[in-house]
Amino acid sequence: MSVRNKRPEEGDFFRGSDPSEGRDQSYYLMYRYSTTRGNILKSFSVIQKPRGQGHTYTFNHFVWPREEAKIKSFRECEGFVLKFDKAFYFIGYNYEVNEIKRLYLGEYLKKRSSSKLNPNGLGLITIEYDSRIEKRG
Secondary structure, eight states: OOOOOOSOHHHHHSTTSOGGGOOOEEEEEEEEEOTTTOOEEEEEEEEEOOOTTOOOOEEEEEEOOOTTOSOOOEEEEEEEEEEOSSEEEEEEEEEEEOSOTTTOHHHHHHHHHHHHTSOOEEEEEEEEOOGGGTSOO
């Protein structure tokens, strides 16, 4: 059974930022192997601090097609972050936006709102961390 790590999420997700900045988002670039062609796939994640009196960190994960790709839709995942002893679990719902964000931002934003109402699956990202990080020096 896993136990929740006592270190605050802010120290893990917002490391190196000045607390006086009041940043409520942290940005990450992620790489992984594509499940369809074995190519390297680049994606982008945003982690948001809890809002109001809440205690839950949330995230958005964006997978954009390469410029030369024939597929012109953007896959996104939106959800919340669970923290356990040795890993974070990003659990959310997936949806696809059929618009080219780079060319038609206004249309993309309209379609994104309606796409969120029609999710096409669950998303799970697991990030493990090493206990050596806790014992620096």
